Amino acid sequence: MDQKTGxxxxxxxxxxxxxxxxxxxxxxxxxxxxxxxxAEALESLGESSKDRxxxxxxxxxxxxxxxxLGLCVDLKNRADRCRMRPVLFGVRxxxxxxxxxxxxxxxxxxxxxxxALDRLLA
Numbered sequence: 001m002d003q004k005t006g007x008x009x010x011x012x013x014x015x016x017x018x019x020x021x022x023x024x025x026x027x028x029x030x031x032x033x034x035x036x037x038x039a040e041a042l043e044s045l046g047e048s049s050k051d052r053x054x055x056x057x058x059x060x061x062x063x064x065x066x067x068x069l070g071l072c073v074d075l076k077n078r079a080d081r082c083r084m085r086p087v088l089f090g091v092r093x094x095x096x097x098x099x100x101x102x103x104x105x106x107x108x109x110x111x112x113x114x115x116a117l118d119r120l121l122a
Contacts, residue, residue, distance in 0.1 A: 001044060007033050010041040015048065016121050017041055017084065020057035026068030038075055042082050053120055054079035059090025069102055076107040085109060089117050
């Protein structure tokens with residue numbers, strides 16, 4: 001799978017789903033679109049997704065609204081239902097602090113850099 005829209009780029013890497021959010025701001029307008037695109041990508045993997053990673057790549061995101069934070073929680077829950085390990089990647093320092101304060105970071109395994117992500121996906 002390799003699907004790119006205006007808001008996300010979904011691809012599978014060695015059987016793991018990587019969802020890169022392309023919108024610089026994740027707010028009220030973007031959240032339902034991203035959620036729907038992620039749900040479609042997760043459903044398309046079906047049973048092959050078990051024991052794989054769901055990588056949420058936020059490297060392009062500069063700001064998250066409260067709805068964006070809710071999206072992170074929702075995507076983690078969807079990954080859990082598919083029996084996938086949720087991983088955060090590419091989080092800017094300002095967003096990392098926000099995720100830490102709201103304790104959303106505890107829901108995900110964090111990959112600090114590309115090498116750490118590659119080790120998780122091996």
